[in-house]
Amino acid sequence: METLNLFIRSIFIDNMVFAFFFGMCSYIAVSKSVKTALGLGLAVTFVQTMTVPLNYLLNEYVLSPGALAAWLPFEGLEEVDLSFLSFIVFIAVIAAFVQLVEMVVEKFSPTLYNQLGIFLPLIAVNCAIMGGSLFMQQMVGAGEIRNVGESVVYGLGSGLGWWLAIVMMAAIRERLAYSHIPAALKGPGIAFIITGLMGIAFMIFSGIQL
């Protein structure tokens, strides 16, 4: 039940876009057509579901204070605290993994590869991915994620939340082409205001407990 709660919470309540503004750059830039948004959302969800558990394992067995002592047979490892390295380790894992996904997508689905274009390598610097891993680290500290399974659930949930947001936004923006907007608001201006309004709508989910 708690796992299901975590899943629902990471999609709707702690939505990456509406509650934390993660991944706003590609969210504003790619949300012009539903088709591309679906593709990018899929890629982000996949990368998120894989990198959060990978970083969870690294955090658990290498980075957190005294973690090395659990499995390395050397003296004095109890006091080693590598947590200041977590930024660089997380980003290295994410960059390597995105490179891998890029090669796989290029090989198996050239159409999707061409559609995503520059945005595929840019997933590496998508704040939603890095933010997911950093939040995972915080939630481990707070005791909300206790094992690998829950970190997979959190990664999947937060990725799906981002996917949902970008597809909804793309659908709205496709319709916006037919409406009369003040010239100065066209493009990013109205996109920000709509995101804000959607965020207010998503606030009704806050406080839901399963």
Next chain:
Amino acid sequence: MASKSLKNLTAPLSGNNPVIVQILGICSALAVTVQLKPAIVMGLSVMVVTAFANLVMSMLRKGVPSRIRIIVQLVVIATLVILVDQVLKAFVYDVSKQLSVYVGLIITNCIVMGRVEAFALQNKPWDSFLDGIGNGAGYGLILVIVAFFRELLGSGSLFGYPVFEKIGLYELGYSNCGLMLFPPMALILVGCIIWIHRTINTNLQEK
């Protein structure tokens, strides 16, 4: 200072502002705009990281093969961010707690990567350094504007000093707008800033 270098410094403040014109780096950072103090600290941190990342990458630009440049950039930026994070933890611990994961997210802030890719790889170190300072300042400027309105209207204070209480506005029946403290209002405020900015600079409007 030559006028060209000066232009690198001032263009990002308005005409080529990273946030409202280039639409970069909105990620993550708006969450720190509930109060002015964390917003200013965040703006300064991004300025330092952008400036030095530009400087370092500009100096390395002839020695790094373009195939591996992304990973080199990430390592340089991540190192700088770790330094900033440790300094913040040492000197302003309470602000560092408020900023939480958002300091780490400077690594994936598109402004830093974007400026290194678009500017530092083609220009000399000193120009790149100024460009970094300018873009960091342009980013900080937007954060400060948003934080000013959110703190003033949301909690009636500035830098924690209760302005509205001192001038006796509450006795006249005024009450704080709690909605300002919620995340969506930051987005709507940025939307309004873009609106005003593009009404003045008509050349930026989309056709």
